[in-house]
Amino acid sequence: MRRRIGALLYVVGGLLILHAGATYARGALARSDARAEWERAEARRAVQQARLLDLDAEPVLVRRGAPIARLVIPGIGLDEVVVEGVGDDELNAGPGHLPGSAVPGQPGNAVISAHRDRHFSTLGDLHVGDTVHTETMAGRASWIVTTRRVVRAGAPALYSSDQPKLTLTTCWPLGYFGSAPERLLIEAARIAD
C-alpha cells in the first residue's frame, strides 16, 4: 500500500514538473519567435527608412503577441523583445506592453510587465539612476530610472503622463513561491539619446 502511494506521488509530482517545464519550453519557443519576428521587422524598417513613423505620431494598433519594442537594460544584463499584450501567452513569450499605454518614446506612460521568474527575474537589481534603452519601429529612446516602489497587487499604480515615461512592473517579492501579493514598479524618465 505504501509503495502504491509512493508511486502515485511520483506520478503527480512528475506531472506537475512536466507541466511547468512544458510552459517554460513554450515560452522559450515563443520568445525565440518574437525575437526572429522583431529582427525581420527591423530589416524591413531598414529598407523603408524613408517611411519611418514620427515619435509623436498617433499610436498604431498592434495585434496581441506581436513584437512591439526591444528593451535593453545593460546594468542587469537584460535584452528582451517586448510583445503586445499582458495575457498569459504574451507574458510567457516575453515582457508585455500593456495595451492602451504609450509606445516607449511617445508622450505618455509606456507600461511593460513581465514575470518575475522569467524575463524580469533580475529587475530587483535595477536601482534609481540606472539607464534603460528601448527601441521601437519609431526609433530609439534612453531612460533613467527615477522611482522604484512596491505596491499591493490590486492597488492603483498606473497613471498617465504628459511626458514620455516608462514603467516596468513585475511581481514582488521576486523569490516568492505562489501568487505574489505585491508588485514592483520601476519608473523611468526619458533622457536625451
Next chain:
Amino acid sequence: MRTPTLSVILAALLAAPAASAQFTGLVTPPPRPAPPVEMVASGGDVSADTTAARRMTDMKAWVDSAAVAVAAQAPQDTSTPPVVIETPAAVAPQAPEQAPAFREGAPAPDTATVLPALILLGAGLIGGGAALRRR
C-alpha cells in the same frame, strides 16, 4: 394435370393479391402546383420607350416571380431531411474577452505565476514518493 404444374398455378393464384402492387403499370404523380403567372413583355411593348422604362422598374418583381417559378418546378424530395446551413450571422455573438488595458489608476498587470510553486510542489511529491517507496 401433373403435380408440379398444379402447384405453380395454385401458388400464382394465392400470391396474386399480394403481388398486385408490383404489377401496377401506372403510378399517378401528385398534383403539381399551378405555375405562377410569368411576367413577359410583349413585342409591342418593347418597341416603345415608355414600356422599356416600365420594364426597368418592374425588374425586381420579374426576378422574384422567376425565382418562385424555378422553386415550383424543382423536384419535391420529401425523403431527404432539409439541410440547415449555419451562416456567421446565425451564430450567437460572443462577448469580447476583457483584456487588461491601460487606464488611469489601474493596478499593475497581473504577472503573478504559480509555476515556481508547482515545481517546488512536484519536487516535494517526488521526494515524498521516494521516501515512501524506500521504507
